[in-house]
Amino acid sequence: MTGKRKTTASVSSVGADGKQPNIKKDTEIIANETAQINLQATDFCGFDTNNCKSPEKSGCSLQTVSMTELYDTLYPPRTPVVDGFLYGGTYLFVGAPKVGKSFFMGQLAYHIAMGIPLWDYTVRKGTVLYLALEDDYARLQRRLSQMFGIESADNLYFATQAKTLKEGLDGELEEFVKQHTDARLIIIDTLQKVREVGGETFSYSNDYEIVTKLKAFSDKYGICLLVVHHTRKMESGDSFDMISGTNGLLGAADGAFIMQKKKRTDNTAVLDIVGRDQPDQELTIEFDRERCIWKFKKAETELWKQPPNPLLEAINEFLAEGRPEWEGTATELLKQLPDMQLSANVLSRKLNVVNSQLLNDYGIFYDNKRGHERRIILKRLERNE
Template identity: 85%
Template structure:
């Protein structure tokens, strides 16, 4: 988010009448469907030590430009595989429908900016008639043409990954796939509830989300036993959370309460605890408060300098690192250091400033900078 989340924030409209924000779609530049986060094995297959272990040196690590990680919902949900966990009938499916609609429409979710993109919702415990009634009650009959539903899918060992791959080939701007629920896609038979089994199934899902640069949000249930740590209430073993990029836990003090607490933990976003309230008339969740403010990275002088360098009259630039250093005289930085710093912070440059960065290999390595949205 561009600003810190306030501890008490006004409730934004969560229906179809909300104003659509400026879209941040970078898919014409970044091919999400082929973006892999861990590329060192593919890029350096010949580099191996004794026993065939593929390695990358620290120098190579810094000199490699990896695909930027763009949020689905700024400060809330990122690319990767996440668990969304709650007790039965706590309101998970209503929130899944709300999240799916907002991402497909590009509407802010409460105070969180949303990056618009195609959404696939595998509502495997529903039927189409129930989905129709639920969504029309939430959003009326204004449709999101890029929100797709399926009520049946294969399990992971039957070929779910192939089904999802075909969908992504047809919808290259997809950002989010919701699987509701994990139980419907996990392998049948065998040692289903061991740590290794739980870890393996989420690892498979994470490999898929990383390969295609999308977010997989997997709905799951809590166990019946209470715990002081809400994340210990995830049904199954610690292998599920251990392999995931993060988790959301929705819980109520009493089942009949309208208020719920959503605990959030993840690798790419700060831990949060949100209090939300269910609007029974509109069947949507509204934001009430956040227990902690979102931490915001301090301004980066290099990114600020590049943001000022690209003007409305000159939104694009291409040249060597040495030439870029000469355009930023106040930075006092060496060319090779400049390239490495930009490799490290390219996600922040894209997400915070709307500037795409590439480092083309060739006879003479060239830096490409391109502003993808108007400067604020």
């Protein structure tokens, strides 16, 4: 990526044409670092863990971080899997049996593996693992060929059997992501197939613990775990109260998708979305029974668009064509950005905070190297880096 890029929003609005995206819109973009995302500053000081303090070294068993340390720490950037729609972390995808969840999972997996937009949402290309634990390979073959023809994605993998969490599912998933370092998404279809069975299966603490285990894995490797689950039979005014089990499932998850139809025979469904890293949404989608894919119809509200950040716009202008990379101190960088009335310390902190936005919206990698003198690194990445 070279030259200036206009980026006034981190997500694009949803289109209403409902057409299957053209494969030429491929967007291979940077995957998350494989380092754990949710580490405290005392464990993860920027990208250099040698300078970090441990509870043992500090003589304190309670691991804490001051507000100053928090602002002065550079954490790995978080990149969406699907802009404005799906992010790293552990999410529930919930719907009644036979409502069309598996078709949607196949559609989502294919689009991410191929790097083509889902409706008008930009997709970040990467390897996908789909644990289709209620299917067999012959059924998957028929379903996918009906949806996408014979064009295949060699970075989309399937398994119809897996261990439960108690038996070591996390070990199986860990081996997969170590072999496929560009893994972006793992789909578990369904939760019931991998959860431990016991006397407290449906207690709040047990449900919370199950999703917490999955979330620990997704956070460690910076990927998305999408867990398919069923709704309960009792109706509720709040669609998220329809999740089978206790509130512990949603409480521990990063977000949830609820797919509902008024009648099972309807082609139209409502998709409610809530999460920590994306705006709440309500989408109306329609099932194309001939092609077995979901098409977009409308959104209840338009996605909020983040206004331009003057600092990021200035850095984007500075790294113009002919200067794809720069390294120096914060003071030296300020001399290159004369309109930014900031101190060197404030500049470093602001860049630490907007690290992910700088990468996702402008394609610029930022690092803050520790040493005798802190040095800032800015690099405009090529599309496939």
